[in-house]
Amino acid sequence: MSRTIRLLLLLILILTGCYDRVDLNELEIVVGIGLDVTEDGKIKATVQVLNPSSLTNGNSDSEPFAQIESVAESFTEAVRYANLYSPNRLYYPHNRLIIFSEEFAKTHGTHHVIDWVMRTEEPREDLFILITSGEASDVLGTRFPTGPIPSFEITQIVLTSYVNSVSTVTTAFNYAKNLASNIPITVFGRIEKTTETNGEMITYSGGALIEKHHFLDYLTETETKGFNWLTGQYKTGLVVTRTKNTEDQFTFEIVRNNSKVSPVLKDGKLTFEVKTEVSGRIIKMKSSKSLLDPNAWPGYLQVIEEGIKSDMKAAIDKAHTTGDFLGLGDLVKRKFPNYWRDNEEAWEKIWPTASFTFDIHIAIHGVGKINRFM
């Protein structure tokens, strides 16, 4: 009995064959995509693929990677047509990056790219989306002295950017979630390539505002920092105080941060409470007073607090001019659904009038090995 069924199964196997089998040597492994706009308004997709043999053998003369460019009317066509220039099938699951050029984000919009990423089974949802003001293909093709594959290096830069928190990391999923929750503006990471005398350089700092689907504006490093503070994404980084008073100067390194913005509705008036608890250590200071003097500490905390507050204020000021990229509307919507229902239409006008209150709690957990400035 069981034997016959097993025979049937074998029969099915033999008769049907294997439809989904694609061998490794029939694949081109895509590790990065760059999207640009050509002069006549078409889309240029640059696909970075690996050349495995040169990567593992090391001493090969051939390039470790190749950039396949294809131009088409729409994004999906461009990505698909890249296959025309490749001997093998392009394989996207290992792609970690999509770099948009500013021009692309302005003219074509980023949303249909994200739709493709979220819909099809090959690209990963947690790939990073970045924006550059120059040519995306250019950024993608940067040569790094540290490693052969630019995409890997850029990925690594993005992954380690939490150290300074002056840039933001946005994945396709974050963006898609924002779109789903009707958060109007998403902040993308900004990557720039600069050519200097000693070679090419990549900087990953600041951010770019994307309103729904289209490019809006850039964020400076300070504004990005403030954005990270207010959205609780600030991980570690420096607070450098540059007060007019030359007596006290600090470099304070944040080790742990827990910050949260909560809307408060009182008598129909909206305020935002910013609650921040940070702990960190002093890694450099210049002060006339010794740390052993207990009276000096409140002053230090004051200075650090001012530093953090100024970052946040920079971001809030920016938001007042560009639009709510801090996700404040979403906070209100979740906390006061009724208020939101009444005021959704006029939200753009209402929220700039809302005031911010700051409650910053700083814990200095380390002063280092010496206790006063030399």
Added chain:
Amino acid sequence: MRPRTKGVSINQRHLTSDLKSNLEIIKTILNESGDIIIREFLIANQTKAAILCVDGLVNKEVVQYSVLTPLLVYSNDGYWVPRYRIKEYLEKNLLTAEDIKENRVISSIIDKVLAGDTALLIDKEDTALIISSRGFSTRAISEPSSEAVVRGPRESFTEALRINTSLIRRKIINPNLVFESVTLGKVTKTAVNIVYIKGLAKENLVQEVRRRIKEIDVDGIFDTGYIEQLIEEHPYSPFATTGYTEKPDVLAAKILEGRVGVLVDGSPNALSIPLLFVEKFQTSEDYYSRPLFSSFIRIIRFISFLISIASPAIYVILVSFQSELLPTQLLVTFANAVEGTPFPAVVEVSIMMLFIEILREAGVRMPRPIGPAVGIVGSLVMGESAVSSGLIGQPLVIVIALTAITSYIIPTLYDESALLRMLLFLFSAFFGIIGLVSSTILVLIHLATLQPFGIPFMSPIMPLEGEDLKDTFVRAPLWFQKRRPKALGGSVRMGDKPSPPEESEEI
């Protein structure tokens, strides 16, 4: 041509009281075979008699000193004995052999003689005396060759049934240990013993085994393997449901858990019935060593089993279907390795799987000194050159080597894992990960249907028996396993562990 007398079949024919005609009949039946010894002489100075035995099967010393000497020397110079009391006199006063029986049926006398006993035929008597004198040369008890151990008893079964039973008897000194004798094989008449401990083995298990063994109807049995194939109920299953061992301590332990053993004369392997799936992962040494390390080794064995059956399948899935599951760096290495190889991964793996089986067969059948050489030439030279000539990729060599090594870790599962590997590989080659899962389900369902002798084969995993898991993936300390396996009855096996002396005071 067999002589036939009217009416009576040769098997039921009895001896007559005429020695000469008796001997004639026996000679005819035995076809005057060259190894038959018939020695005629006079006893008690008056009566003719003859002994009948087979050269090489009898213990010559027994025949010499316990049979011939008393008969030829003492009977001829002792008292005068009335003729009608001669037989009784010989049996009671003269013959010093340890066991003497009377027998009248010719065929049965011949069977006994052919088994190594000596028959004494006396003129004017229609009964023969069967004197136990079995003594043929056997192999000495040696160390086990296929189940080598570091710790634990080192004796193994030999080809002689009685030696084997004595080995068991010496381990379990208990009147309830029963050896049931059955003679099997219409031509060979092989002695088979069913071993169990009465009251401990499940009654219906013993009955079932007994029934199936008694119903065996073949011409000859040379090894326990014959019995295994004839009594198992899932002959088409890749899984063996009876186990075999060559170590008496292993068999004794299995009998003590409530299993039934089968010993066959002429076979140094004993069967143990039933075999559970988890037993294949257990070795005797697990129980002799301390539990922590044994458990670690057990887990290693289970992992190896999984690797051994699934690694070609998983390799094919990773390389041909779900390349996204590989980390990027590894994917690059793999892609580089397979670049330029002429065949798709499926074909490569099939070739290598076939190759490794051929290699193993070559290594096993070769005489000892050549075996390793075959292995080296096969694995090193062929593997290396297959890679360098661009026939296959390097990762595949690793996978295949891993498969081969892990499949040798559990020798008792070698057959099964080879077949399972093929099955999983075939399904995976066509359907990728779905094929792997569906073939796994098929195997699991198949395993769950196996019920050798009414005992679930997968116990204690399917059905899940929490109590018995103590001796499955890990080997819990002995005093944790107070009961025997539930599938085999689950009676209490031991009490508490002797406690160490109480500590005087906590310091």
Added chain:
Amino acid sequence: MAKAQFTNGQIISMVAVFLLGTTILISPGQNLGKYAYLSILLAFGLFLLMLGFYYLLANLEPKKSIFALNEMAFGKILGTLINIFYLIYFFVLTVLVVANFVNFINTTILIRTPDMVTSSLLVAVVAYSVRAGLKPLAELSVLVLILTAVTVVSVTLMITEIFNLAHFLPLIPSDWNAILDNTFTVFAFPFGELIIFLGFLGVLGKPDKVFKNVSKGSFLALIMMLLVVFRNTLVLGDFLPMTTYPSFETARLINIAQVITRAEVFIALNFIFNGFIKASITFYSLCRGLKETFRLKSYKHLVLPIGALVALNAHLSFPTIIQNIYFNVEFYRYYAIIPQVILVLLTYLVLLFKKRSAAK
């Protein structure tokens, strides 16, 4: 051979795996997003009520299946007709489960393989196990339940990093109508489908024991279902209603230090195991129903032709998951309510009346 005995654990896991079968992947009420748990809880309450009725019904005539009871209640001809209705329902259920399988596999894993091939493969595996009987299935389901629990818990633990509690805000839903509407859907699929167990109740043991375990099993399933729904909401938030396979999507987001990634394959494997058990149970019940209705000696040789029908129908049912969801919401629940609730109540009342009048 001794009659097969079903242990408590086996019944519990069969019920739990059956309920989790497809739900592990397609969270019930997922179009509600964060409020799905409310409709699940409400539907479970309804289901407990129905379970009580099932229990009363089974206790009227212990050891008898729904098919025998129907015949007792409505006489031979009408009873047979109702039985055929039930058989069709069980068949539809089997088809739906297999179709779910096929849709999932063909959108995520085997994209280029034709539907017919996948469904034939799956049905062949299911047919093999149904021929082997219920006992191996019950034994396997214990393992599958453990596997499911391990997968659900470990995927949850691995993704805690990106949990966002704010996804549950606002806590109080504004649209209760949608939730009640969904409760209906969630009751019909998956809770009400447990009626399939009435098809072979006698095999499992005494109603008292069986129902105690069935309720335990469904509680277990409820807990896991809620865990899955909560996890998906915490991770996906407002994106949840957009996804077709939320659990799969959630697992795709697992990324622990760039090392532990691509855990979605475990979700897929787990789904296949669960769905396999579910399809086999419905298939088994269908075969038993045929056996009882038409008074056959054995159902074993019916497996292959029914399997062929199931494979064909599953292949033709839904081109994509969207039709599947649409069918569940717009058509299935109105249809399923008849065998799941109305006919059962009717049978119970008729039998009760008959018993009362016989007693007098």
Added chain:
Amino acid sequence: MNYLFVLVVFTLLFLMDFKELQQANLNEKIVYGILLLAALTYAMFFEARFTTNSIVTVIARIVGLIRGISLPPQFY
């Protein structure tokens, strides 16, 4: 060609059960025959594009008729 394939598959299915069917009683043979024929006819119809309705579609149509909504075209 496709018809031939369907026929071959169903013949195989039948051959598999043939041995057991011989021991079956009349009821079983009838039910088996009906089911197998139904499956065969259905497969043939499907192959001929004569019908693309599945049982699910049929149920949906019936329910739709009662509820007064029609089946959307994207069902097969």
